[in-house]
Amino acid sequence: MLRKIGRLTNIRQDQAGLEVPPGQFVTEGFPVLSAGPTPRIDLADWRFKVFGLVQDEIEFDWEQFKALPSVTIDAEFHCVTQWSNLENTWEGVLFTEVMKLMAPAPEARYVMAHSYGGYTTNISLDVLNDDDVLLAYKHDGQDLSPDHGAPLRLIVPKRYAWKSAKWLNGFEFMAEDRPGFWEIRGYHMEGDPWKEERWGFRMG
Numbered sequence: 756m757l758r759k760i761g762r763l764t765n766i767r768q769d770q771a772g773l774e775v776p777p778g779q780f781v782t783e784g785f786p787v788l789s790a791g792p793t794p795r796i797d798l799a800d801w802r803f804k805v806f807g808l809v810q811d812e813i814e815f816d817w818e819q820f821k822a823l824p825s826v827t828i829d830a831e832f833h834c835v836t837q838w839s840n841l842e843n844t845w846e847g848v849l850f851t852e853v854m855k856l857m858a859p860a861p862e863a864r865y866v867m868a869h870s871y872g873g874y875t876t877n878i879s880l881d882v883l884n885d886d887d888v889l890l891a892y893k894h895d896g897q898d899l900s901p902d903h904g905a906p907l908r909l910i911v912p913k914r915y916a917w918k919s920a921k922w923l924n925g926f927e928f929m930a931e932d933r934p935g936f937w938e939i940r941g942y943h944m945e946g947d948p949w950k951e952e953r954w955g956f957r958m959g
């Protein structure tokens with residue numbers, strides 16, 4: 756279900772000259788795309804857990820998480836259902852900043868992002884260890900709304916937006932790649948929009 760969709764065009768660059776991945780249409784809107792109901796999370800109960808192939812499991816509460824150094828980044832957002840919003844400002848904590856506190860085992864090469872509500876998505880550690888991957892709590896200067904993933908979501912600008920897990924509540928470190936919620940249902944394991952990695956199988 757697409758809501759709040761703005762202007763749609765099929766140009767390969769938007770008016771500001773920003774490039775558009777193949778097969779995507781530019782919108783200035785911010786549709787809500789959720790596979791299930793919006794979980795309501797009381798900040799007092801919110802927890803973020805790091806587990807799996809780690810030397811020590813760790814858990815943050817909201818106060819501990821908000822005490823981490825934050826940054827603001829401008830990033831594009833590409834949904835596999837073909838809309839792209841090229842101009843978003845996100846505020847939160849860099850993945851690389853959180854990594855300073857996590858101690859994955861040497862054989863850990865993949866992460867399963869876990870969310871309140873049971874959603875999961877898999878991403879390689881190489882992709883996460885980028886300077887634009889964020890655990891975000893603000894979008895365009897406002898706290899995330901519940902539908903857009905409050906209080907915390909992952910933002911992985913170089914992957915289709917299904918990898919940007921809303922209502923994030925954990926990272927599970929893994930040695931082998933394993934499909935998450937949409938990947939089990941046929942979406943690509945990598946999901947690079949610039950390579951149009953939409954589906955995990957080839958047609959024809």
Ligand SMILES: Nc1nc2c(c(=O)[nH]1)N[C@H]1C(S)=C(S)[C@@H](COP(=O)(O)O)O[C@H]1N2
Pocket residue numbers: 785786787788789790791833834835870871872874902903904916917918919920921922
């Ligand atoms: N937990 C969770 N995260 C999710 C989803 C979801 O259903 N549940 N949908 C994904 C998809 S397909 C997209 S396109 C984006 C949409 O984010 P938005 O609803 O804030 O636009 O969130 C992604 N993260």
Ligand SMILES: [Mo]
Pocket residue numbers: 788834835836916917
């Ligand atoms: Mo999506």
